[in-house]
Amino acid sequence: MDKTASNDPRTNEPGADDLGRRIAVAADRARLAIGWERLWPRLAWPLGVAALFCAVSWLGLWTAVPDGLRLGLVALFGLAFLGAFAVFRDFRWPTRHEALHRVELKSGLPHRPLETYEDHLADTSDPVARALWNAHRARIARSIATLAPGVPHPDLARSDRYGLRVALGLVLFVGLFAGAGEYRDRIAAAFRGAPLPVALASRVDAWVTPPGYTGRAPCS
Numbered sequence: 001m002d003k004t005a006s007n008d009p010r011t012n013e014p015g016a017d018d019l020g021r022r023i024a025v026a027a028d029r030a031r032l033a034i035g036w037e038r039l040w041p042r043l044a045w046p047l048g049v050a051a052l053f054c055a056v057s058w059l060g061l062w063t064a065v066p067d068g069l070r071l072g073l074v075a076l077f078g079l080a081f082l083g084a085f086a087v088f089r090d091f092r093w094p095t096r097h098e099a100l101h102r103v104e105l106k107s108g109l110p111h112r113p114l115e116t117y118e119d120h121l122a123d124t125s126d127p128v129a130r131a132l133w134n135a136h137r138a139r140i141a142r143s144i145a146t147l148a149p150g151v152p153h154p155d156l157a158r159s160d161r162y163g164l165r166v167a168l169g170l171v172l173f174v175g176l177f178a179g180a181g182e183y184r185d186r187i188a189a190a191f192r193g194a195p196l197p198v199a200l201a202s203r204v205d206a207w208v209t210p211p212g213y214t215g216r217a218p219c220s
Contacts (some may be wrong), residue, residue, distance in 0.1 A: 027099040029149035034094035040154040045084035055172040058179025062189040106150035113140045
């Protein structure tokens with residue numbers, strides 16, 4: 001078998017186009033499922049840092065610490081956010097071969113029938129070989145009842161063995177209540193600090209002893 005052959009005997013088989021479309025759709029969905037399973041555990045790290053920053057902001061941390069400490073913590077959050085993207089260095093989008101293998105596993109198809117169905121004959125000039133090959137592929141097509149790409153299972157717990165996402169969720173939940181109505185201002189406080197106290201207008205009323213020759217208080 002040769003997958004690089006230019007002549008494709010599948011085009012003359014009844015139902016070949018329909019099965020080919022089904023395989024293509026299932027493979028595309030499987031690639032998305034695998035891609036999400038690989039992407040979400042990595043994406044959770046920068047999102048977790050951002051969520052923690054919002055949580056401590058809504059809890060009022062930035063107005064409760066000195067400016068020097070505030071700037072240091074903000075810088076630390078920035079470095080942690082950028083560093084969290086390091087987990088993407090080995091990210092790889094799934095190949096069609098991986099997608100087909102997933103469809104076969106999720107559909108309960110043994111012996112890699114989808115891979116076999118998409119193979120080509122190395123030499124299509126022999127009518128006997130072509131007839132045998134077409135019969136083999138027709139038998140495979142009849143055995144493929146359903147094609148299921150499967151539901152994505154990112155398995156985030158495997159990359160978060162200490163359950164940090166649970167603690168983060170609790171802090172974020174409390175922060176949502178603590179910062180109600182002031183979400184934007186409390187986040188902005190991380191970069192501008194606590195607002196300066198507003199000077200209250202004051203007035204001093206003083207009484208002086210009126211002059212003896214008038215007996216009245218002086219006019220203002």
